[in-house]
Amino acid sequence: MDNSVDPSTRSWSTPVGAGIAGCVGGLILLGGAILVANDPAGSVLMGIAGVLLVGLGAYTLIVRPRLELSPGNPATLTVRSLTGRRSYTPDRVERIRLLSMRRVGRRVGQLEMDVLDDDAEPGGPDGGFSDDARLLVFSRWDLGTDLISVVDELRAAGFRVDDDR
Numbered sequence: 001m002d003n004s005v006d007p008s009t010r011s012w013s014t015p016v017g018a019g020i021a022g023c024v025g026g027l028i029l030l031g032g033a034i035l036v037a038n039d040p041a042g043s044v045l046m047g048i049a050g051v052l053l054v055g056l057g058a059y060t061l062i063v064r065p066r067l068e069l070s071p072g073n074p075a076t077l078t079v080r081s082l083t084g085r086r087s088y089t090p091d092r093v094e095r096i097r098l099l100s101m102r103r104v105g106r107r108v109g110q111l112e113m114d115v116l117d118d119d120a121e122p123g124g125p126d127g128g129f130s131d132d133a134r135l136l137v138f139s140r141w142d143l144g145t146d147l148i149s150v151v152d153e154l155r156a157a158g159f160r161v162d163d164d165r
Helices: 016-035 040-062 147-156
Strands: 010-012 067-070 076-081 084-088 093-103 106-115 134-138 161-163
Touching: 016 040, 067 147, 093 147, 106 147, 147 161
Parallel strands: 093 161
Antiparallel strands: 010 067, 067 076, 076 084, 093 106, 106 134
16 A cells, blocks of 8 residues: 655644754653642642643644645645544635734734535535534644645635635
8 A cells, every 4th residue: 555645745743853853842841840849839829831832743743734625626624633633625714815804913824714614514604604513723833834835725725615805
């Protein structure tokens, strides 16, 4: 069986270095929680922060690639999460939106996808969106790159994209 990956397949995920840094930072916090054992409140807070940071780092290393675009007729978009992989063709993706909003004085982008799982019916009442659509939200952290470039590649692959630029 050939396990090679098609070279034209594009994938996006959080950089490996960020996941490793999260795990190392969490372990340092856990070590610090042990060292400051004479301060129970500080020890508990550092311990909780350490566990959360190790969890986030491990998550980013396990769930790779987060988003994958495979060429073909039709193209296939694969989303990976802790529960596994799900693939969608353009007819199973109702909408892809690039949002830009102001947070803490700067612009932050989000990529939103309304997707239909295998058992969901396309189209809702009055020709709108299906009530069975699942909303998937990705940030620059999730995809490890500029969201505009991801949107451009999805549009070129035949997915319907709505953006405000």
